[in-house]
Amino acid sequence: MVRGRITGLAASDIRFPTSLGHHGSDAMHPDPDYSAAYVVIETDARDGLKGYGLTFTLGKGTEVVVCAVNALSIHVVNKDLEEIVNDFRGFYRQLTSDGQLRWIGPEKGAVHLATAAVLNAIWDLWAKQEGKPLWKLLVDMDPKQLLSCIDFRYITDALTEEEAHEILQNGLLGKKEREEQMLKHGYPAYTTSCAWLGYPDQQLKQLCTEALKDGWTRFKVKVGADLPDDIRRCRLIREMIGPDKTLMLDANQRWEVKEAIEWVTKLAEFKPLWIEEPTSPDDILGHAAISKALAPLGIGVATGEQCHNRVIFKQLLQAKALSYLQIDSCRLGSVNENLSVLLMAKKFQIPVCPHAGGVGLCELVQHLIIFDYISVSGSLENRMCEYVDHLHEHFKYPAIIKKASYVPPQDAGYSTEMKEESARKYLFPQGEVWQKILCKP
Numbered sequence: 048m049v050r051g052r053i054t055g056l057a058a059s060d061i062r063f064p065t066s067l068g069h070h071g072s073d074a075m076h077p078d079p080d081y082s083a084a085y086v087v088i089e090t091d092a093r094d095g096l097k098g099y100g101l102t103f104t105l106g107k108g109t110e111v112v113v114c115a116v117n118a119l120s121i122h123v124v125n126k127d128l129e130e131i132v133n134d135f136r137g138f139y140r141q142l143t144s145d146g147q148l149r150w151i152g153p154e155k156g157a158v159h160l161a162t163a164a165v166l167n168a169i170w171d172l173w174a175k176q177e178g179k180p181l182w183k184l185l186v187d188m189d190p191k192q193l194l195s196c197i198d199f200r201y202i203t204d205a206l207t208e209e210e211a212h213e214i215l216q217n218g219l220l221g222k223k224e225r226e227e228q229m230l231k232h233g234y235p236a237y238t239t240s241c242a243w244l245g246y247p248d249q250q251l252k253q254l255c256t257e258a259l260k261d262g263w264t265r266f267k268v269k270v271g272a273d274l275p276d277d278i279r280r281c282r283l284i285r286e287m288i289g290p291d292k293t294l295m296l297d298a299n300q301r302w303e304v305k306e307a308i309e310w311v312t313k314l315a316e317f318k319p320l321w322i323e324e325p326t327s328p329d330d331i332l333g334h335a336a337i338s339k340a341l342a343p344l345g346i347g348v349a350t351g352e353q354c355h356n357r358v359i360f361k362q363l364l365q366a367k368a369l370s371y372l373q374i375d376s377c378r379l380g381s382v383n384e385n386l387s388v389l390l391m392a393k394k395f396q397i398p399v400c401p402h403a404g405g406v407g408l409c410e411l412v413q414h415l416i417i418f419d420y421i422s423v424s425g426s427l428e429n430r431m432c433e434y435v436d437h438l439h440e441h442f443k444y445p446a447i448i449k450k451a452s453y454v455p456p457q458d459a460g461y462s463t464e465m466k467e468e469s470a471r472k473y474l475f476p477q478g479e480v481w482q483k484i485l486c487k488p
């Protein structure tokens with residue numbers, strides 16, 4: 048039973064100094080400080096439950112997203128939670144269509160990241176009030192209710208509401224068995240933790256040895272800054288993991304289209320499954336050209352972590368520009384918009400392999416991909432969810448990995464809540480961790 052009027056929305060800027068250890072570094076982001084615009088929603092319900100939401104950022108700029116969250120709060124505070132979830136499509140539309148705020152989007156950039164943070168908090172609260180982990184809340188919804196959360200504006204030329212309904216209706220077959228399978232075996236994952244671009248070879252070797260011992264079979268390597276370096280690092284990791292394990296490459300948008308094709312061709316001997324973000328995330332035709340050129344080498348194109356919205360995904364799918372679709376729980380407009388992308392991917396028969404890592408992304412996206420398997424895709428073929436082993440200790444309900452698979456969360460909510468102590472210590476710039484760093488002579 049959903050209850051309560053939203054009485055408060057607070058946003059804070061929480062940053063972790065990950066750049067000090069080069070964690071998360073890639074060809075375009077050499078010094079990321081994994082950060083979150085963190086949202087807490089309170090209601091007047093007597094249950095004392097709060098909704099926690101976040102969006103992922105890289106340090107500087109988090110204050111801009113926090114500002115955007117505050118600007119959106121007029122659409123949230125004083126709203127009845129039941130009214131929101133009973134017309135979630137309308138509420139999504141209201142947040143994304145504010146006649147003034149949409150000018151700094153629409154549905155992209157800081158204002159869309161803010162939308163994600165706010166809506167993630169609302170989904171967390173809803174799931175908590177229902178006493179279910181978010182994936183289970185979604186799995187238990189009937190197709191009509193799921194569809195009522197989605198804004199189909201701008202995608203009906205690729206997926207109509209009727210087609211989406213048919214997909215969800217078909218997904219009902221075997222759903223119980225798939226849920227049992229998830230609870231027993233979890234959702235397959237891959238690791239990006241071994242090979243950030245700023246890690247020296249020795250560290251890469253050590254982390255790869257440990258990952259192999261822990262049972263990982265799929266590995267992603269950062270590439271794109273320097274070709275001889277890439278060749279050396281790919282050779283090293285391929286030799287360590289052997290010919291049968293899976294290797295993926297991630298260039299984080301570093302190249303021109305032609306350059307991407309030439310560069311990846313030179314890395315083809317290492318048998319990568321995919322090249323991720325070879326060029327600008329906005330360049331749909333560029334991705335299509337790269338996909339076409341690399342297909343004969345057996346290398347697919349993966350993208351999505353910086354695709355602003357469902358419209359970009361629609362075009363990537365229509366243009367046959369990608370072979371692996373990487374949803375992001377904090378870049379798209381929360382669960383609502385992710386649902387539309389999962390359904391489009393199903394229609395176009397493209398496997399979804401979510402982006403995770405950062406801070407909190409594993410915690411959130413595991414819910415979406417577990418739901419996807421149980422209720423939408425019904426398949427694990429060519430599918431896996433990213434995992435990065437950083438910062439989980441700051442969450443009250445951290446993601447759990449067993450045998451290189453995500454264990455479905457059991458706690459109610461969207462796994463978004465940070466430990467109070469972490470949120471206090473890492474608050475930027477007042478928190479004690481930042482005070483120490485910033486006050487160093």
Ligand SMILES: C[C@H](O)[C@@H](O)CC(=O)C(=O)O
Nearest residue numbers: 071072073076079239404
């Ligand atoms: C800056 C981030 O760490 C980015 O490199 C993450 C990413 O591309 C991925 O996990 O994939």
Ligand SMILES: [Mg+2]
Nearest residue numbers: 297323324352
């Ligand atoms: Mg990436």
